[in-house]
Amino acid sequence: MKKFLHNIKDEASHLRLSEAEKSAMRAAIFGTASPVQLHPGPSMFGALFGYQARMTFAGLLLVMVAGMGTASAAAQNSLPGDALYPIKLSINEKVETLLAPDNAAKVAVQVRLAERRVDEAQTLSAQGRLDAATADTLSANFEAHAAEALALAGPEPEDTPAAPQAAMMMAPAAKVPSTEDRSLHGETRTMMMVASEAPAEDTATTSENATDTVLEKEAPASEPIIEVRTSLRATLQLKSELLKELRNKVLRYEQERAEERDR
Amino acid sequence: MSKLQKDFETAFEAYNAELFRHASMRLKDRDRAMELTQECFLKVWEYAQKGEDIRDLRPFLYRTLRNLIIDEYRRKKSVSLEAMVEGDEDSRTVEDLLPSDDSNTLEAAVERFDGKRAMEALQTLPDAYREVLSLRYVEGLSPGEIGDIIGETENAVSVRVHRGLKKLKVLLEETS
Numbered sequence: 001m002k003k004f005l006h007n008i009k010d011e012a013s014h015l016r017l018s019e020a021e022k023s024a025m026r027a028a029i030f031g032t033a034s035p036v037q038l039h040p041g042p043s044m045f046g047a048l049f050g051y052q053a054r055m056t057f058a059g060l061l062l063v064m065v066a067g068m069g070t071a072s073a074a075a076q077n078s079l080p081g082d083a084l085y086p087i088k089l090s091i092n093e094k095v096e097t098l099l100a101p102d103n104a105a106k107v108a109v110q111v112r113l114a115e116r117r118v119d120e121a122q123t124l125s126a127q128g129r130l131d132a133a134t135a136d137t138l139s140a141n142f143e144a145h146a147a148e149a150l151a152l153a154g155p156e157p158e159d160t161p162a163a164p165q166a167a168m169m170m171a172p173a174a175k176v177p178s179t180e181d182r183s184l185h186g187e188t189r190t191m192m193m194v195a196s197e198a199p200a201e202d203t204a205t206t207s208e209n210a211t212d213t214v215l216e217k218e219a220p221a222s223e224p225i226i227e228v229r230t231s232l233r234a235t236l237q238l239k240s241e242l243l244k245e246l247r248n249k250v251l252r253y254e255q256e257r258a259e260e261r262d263r
Numbered sequence: 264m265s266k267l268q269k270d271f272e273t274a275f276e277a278y279n280a281e282l283f284r285h286a287s288m289r290l291k292d293r294d295r296a297m298e299l300t301q302e303c304f305l306k307v308w309e310y311a312q313k314g315e316d317i318r319d320l321r322p323f324l325y326r327t328l329r330n331l332i333i334d335e336y337r338r339k340k341s342v343s344l345e346a347m348v349e350g351d352e353d354s355r356t357v358e359d360l361l362p363s364d365d366s367n368t369l370e371a372a373v374e375r376f377d378g379k380r381a382m383e384a385l386q387t388l389p390d391a392y393r394e395v396l397s398l399r400y401v402e403g404l405s406p407g408e409i410g411d412i413i414g415e416t417e418n419a420v421s422v423r424v425h426r427g428l429k430k431l432k433v434l435l436e437e438t439s
Contacts, residue, residue, distance in 0.1 A: 002403035002405075003370075003399065003400065003403060004400055004401070004403055005370060005373055005374050005381070005400040005401075006374060006378075007373075007374050007376060007377065007378035007381050008373075008378055008381045008382055008385060008400060008401060009400065009401050010378050011378035011379055011381065011382040012284055012288060012382065012397070012401045013284075015283065015284045015287040015288065015293075016280060016283065016284065017279065017280070017283050017297065021297060022279065025279065025297070025300070025301045025304070026272070026275060028301055028305070029275065029301060029304045029305050029308055030268065030271070030272060030275075030308070125298065126298065126301050126302060126305055245294075249294050
């Protein structure tokens with residue numbers, strides 16, 4: 001029994017969320033970072049892991065390799081303001097950084113850490129716990145990791161059709177020589193075996209196909225696995241925008257509250 | 264991913280647009296509307312994960328959103344609760360007992376106006392009318408469905424819709 005006032009309904013159709021906003025919302029609710037798709041093709045990292053699976057993997061890695069106690073594992077999902085958050089930053093993330101075997105992996109780690117700051121900001125914001133100071137700290141940390149990622153990545157990747165292009169999300173595979181490629185694939189496979197215990201089938205069906213493809217292939221240097229032609233700079237820029245939006249929002253509210261107090 | 268999460272993500276895809284649109288119509292702040300929409304889904308998702316049974320998701324989402332909007336109004340001291348419910352007391356005036364305009368006529372009258380202007384006029388109405396008018400005429404919910412969401416009888420909803428339409432028409436005709 002639908003009834004509309006078409007003039008108002010049409011006007012109201014302008015009230016909509018952008019794709020980025022919807023993605024961010026989805027991530028904040030379900031804890032799965034939806035891959036930011038600026039170019040066609042799945043984001044391999046996001047597709048394989050999703051936020052929770054990444055957390056699981058990182059936690060497992062820390063427990064297995066670094067042999068640390070439950071505190072650091074518990075710290076993995078902590079947020080700014082939580083007691084364990086400093087551990088997450090200074091210990092867990094440091095280990096993650098140190099464990100990256102090659103340049104491409106280092107880039108991936110830096111990107112992951114940068115994204116993590118944005119996720120934290122969004123989660124805090126959804127819980128009403130984001131204040132200006134925290135937003136600033138998270139932004140600064142994001143900028144640091146983003147800058148490091150870009151510095152390590154060097155120039156933007158070119159399209160090279162036949163060569164192995166198993167770039168992890170936003171890592172320029174073109175620069176990585178073939179021996180490192182193999183270790184990268186090896187690492188990817190190991191991570192996938194771990195991640196397959198966690199929810200690895202993620203959001204879109206395209207990401208499921210990507211997972212299947214990678215699992216099937218043995219990854220010899222001559223076969224291209226997945227071409228991810230995502231611009232690193234552009235994706236980080238998008239995340240940076242999201243973070244800025246959150247910051248501005250928080251600043252506005254604090255200003256409003258200050259004005260109300262003065263009334 | 265569990266089946267529950269898959270179902271919920273489907274629900275998110277299906278309903279996030281209309282919930283955000285509705286929140287935007289009730290609140291002036293677009294960012295805040297976005298936050299409340301997110302908060303709404305988050306709350307309902309957490310509720311479902313606890314194993315609680317949700318019979319009908321769509322009205323449940325709307326009810327949750329509505330409560331969040333009410334909380335939002337309470338937080339903003341500048342909006343008095345009176346302004347929210349003005350004109351919707353149990354008191355019946357003569358004009359209500361003798362409805363000279365039936366809804367179809369009123370609707371047709373309102374629809375003649377430009378969408379932008381009509382929307383602006385709608386935003387100046389007391390929130391109780393804005394709520395039922397947007398649920399009825401933008402989201403296309405029936406009076407019964409609206410009653411379920413706002414906790415009123417179908418009849419009460421129809422009356423409020425009717426009064427809201429009347430006010431809207433008068434407002435639009437005044438300023439033309």
